[in-house]
Amino acid sequence: MRGSRYRGYRYRSYRDPHPLRRKLLKAGFFIFLLFLAHMFVTTFLLVPLKITSSSMEPALDPGDKVLVSPLVYGKSMMEMDLSLPQIHPPERGDLVLINPPGSKPPPWYVRILEPFIRFFTFNKATLVKENPWENRLMIKRLLALPGDTIKMEEYQLFIKPQGIDKYYHELAFIEHQYTIEGFELPEGWQKEDPFSGNLQPFTLKEGQFFLLGDNRQSSSDSLLWGPVSFDSFKGKVIMKIWPEVLLYKRTK
Numbered sequence: 627m628r629g630s631r632y633r634g635y636r637y638r639s640y641r642d643p644h645p646l647r648r649k650l651l652k653a654g655f656f657i658f659l660l661f662l663a664h665m666f667v668t669t670f671l672l673v674p675l676k677i678t679s680s681s682m683e684p685a686l687d688p689g690d691k692v693l694v695s696p697l698v699y700g701k702s703m704m705e706m707d708l709s710l711p712q713i714h715p716p717e718r719g720d721l722v723l724i725n726p727p728g729s730k731p732p733p734w735y736v737r738i739l740e741p742f743i744r745f746f747t748f749n750k751a752t753l754v755k756e757n758p759w760e761n762r763l764m765i766k767r768l769l770a771l772p773g774d775t776i777k778m779e780e781y782q783l784f785i786k787p788q789g790i791d792k793y794y795h796e797l798a799f800i801e802h803q804y805t806i807e808g809f810e811l812p813e814g815w816q817k818e819d820p821f822s823g824n825l826q827p828f829t830l831k832e833g834q835f836f837l838l839g840d841n842r843q844s845s846s847d848s849l850l851w852g853p854v855s856f857d858s859f860k861g862k863v864i865m866k867i868w869p870e871v872l873l874y875k876r877t878k
Contacts, residue, residue: 681839691868696861719800720768721863727851770836781823781842808843
């Protein structure tokens with residue numbers, strides 16, 4: 627018979643000759659998609675940050691973790707100018723993530739590798755080593771807006787909004803109260819001496835904002851730099867997530 631010569635052969639189902647390679651490619655593609663999603667979220671939506679300085683004590687202590695939203699102000703974490711939809715403008719009392727005046731971005735190779743390091747270590751490692759007084763990113767409290775006339779006495783800010791003839795203490799304008807630390811001058815220290823926390827009255831120009839740390843004598847802020855522009859803003863702190871969960875609501 628014609629088919630007799632094929633008798634005795636066993637037919638086997640098809641098997642992929644490279645199953646491990648295909649599995650690795652699928653896993654790699656899945657990790658790549660996760661990385662893109664991570665980059666999108668942490669660039670525009672929510673950025674987890676760990677507090678490393680004492681300048682915002684007692685509201686934020688070293689070791690606390692917060693979530694920052696760049697999109698609230700129409701910003702991003704990228705080192706370039708992007709115009710994005712703004713949820714609401716900066717308001718008095720906001721905790722703002724900023725690039726302080728004079729800060730320098732890390733080298734180009736660090737900016738390229740940093741997202742990968744943070745992604746694969748779950749934000750536990752970083753290539754950026756910073757001095758607490760020279761951080762590239764800082765969190766400060768926004769207290770005065772363009773058009774406000776301000777003055778400081780012993781580290782406490784007094785504000786006269788545009789169209790009002792009277793100065794008010796900074797706490798009078800902010801619904802969510804906070805504690806000002808470190809404004810008592812040492813014994814024998816005169817108000818005219820340097821670093822006495824006093825500031826002569828002046829008016830903020832268009833596009834200028836005044837930001838301070840809550841721990842006034844341990845903070846590098848607008849008392850040293852002067853007003854900052856909106857270009858320095860990177861995002862708004864919307865929530866503390868460690869060691870307690872605390873949502874920062876809008877002042878208005």
